[in-house]
Amino acid sequence: MFAAFLAAAAARPIQSADDAITVAGKRPMILHNDRPEDLETPLRYFDTWVTPIDAFFVRQHLPRPAAIDPAAYKLTINGMVSKPAELSLADLQKLPQHTVPATLECTGNGRAFYTPKVPGIQWGRGAVGNAEWSGPRLSEVLKLAGVDTGAAFLEIDGADTGVAATPDFVRSMPMAKAMHPATLLALKMNGQSPDIHGFPVRLIVPGWDGTSWVKWVIRLTPAAGESKGFFMNPGYRYPKFGLPPGSPPKPAELEVIEGMPVKSSLTSPEDQSKIALGPTVIRGFAWAGEKAIERVEVSTDGGSRWRDAQLSAQKMLFAWRLFTLNWTPADPGYYTILSRATDTAGRVQPIVPAWNPSGYLWNGIDRVGVTVEKG
């Protein structure tokens, strides 16, 4: 766990001009891949409840689609509907606009902490962010097309397409979640254009894993059954029953991931950093999928004693809470700091999250080491 985190924390500036990567609109980010873009947020940017767009992580499965002309944009609604429709951006803008603050986390955030290693982007703590998403409710958009009552699932397609025979990025979700009042087609992110995060229309599925939040939405298709594409099966599935670490998955026992688990991450001080002896503030954030955060405890002695951290005021479903703990170490030396969140459903972060073949849903009690030095 520490080695992987150290690697992320110690991300080095690019030395050669030949391989320097700049992503328009983004501050310096941890670069996992540039084509397509996979960018992780450095922990030092996590100092606000709303994560600014210029610091928000990026996860692309496929190359970004060609720039979409807002005037030419069409959202197709077909399948099990009584009135198949093609909606313009103006049509979506005319519907009542709602704002939902929600935390978006890549399903593989924290993958680097699993042992043994699994394939995939080796995310540390920063494939997560909290934003205010605004747009019409998905339920109100679907009503315009008259959804058949027999449609149990909604298939969603984004404008991004794969190279060669790479599967198209198509997801589906139960109609009950699609019709939830907090599920939106976001036209704005923090009051601005979502840009690289799915301009002009991004699906917002509060509390669910990032893979469900389809970008550049161009088609909605109510259907009787779940979509069978790669990104639903075998992609993005999680073992129903615990597996010995390193063992192969049993395909029949893999399930679609929906709501996310309870989790906290320490953002300051950073792992293996040095701080001066004296008062300091331990900081972090915690979130709980479709639940709210009830409590965050912090230990500064490796877990022998725990203290309740102060939580930011916004106790709401779907969005994270920031936490702080004032700490004045008595002595210089090395300290192991831990954080442990509990949600409103009583779920508590585990010491050891369940290993799984794709490295999803890491939510172990967070842990950093810090050296306190005499000033």
Add this chain to the structure above:
Amino acid sequence: MYTRVALLCLGLSGAAVIASAQAVSAQAADQATLDLGKKEESRSCVPCHSLRLIHSQRLARGAWVKELDKMAGWGTAIKDRDALLEYLVANYGNDKPIPAPDMTRNGK
């Protein structure tokens, strides 16, 4: 006594020479394979994605085999598959240290 020692030394050094020659030969063969694998990586992987996606991984041989199977299934025509696999295992195997990722430049 001296003769036996001398022979023993000769024997040892002879074995060492043979072992060394074999190592050089094996290394040369491996290096040729690795070079071919690297070339194949540029040819078959780069059209769809940049190499960071590969070079940030540290996987066991079996996991690399699965990745190559997946990519072949997605339409990648891999010509020198064995060489590519050896190159990946040799450079990005799960026994190798994890690299520190780069940072992007400021795009604001």
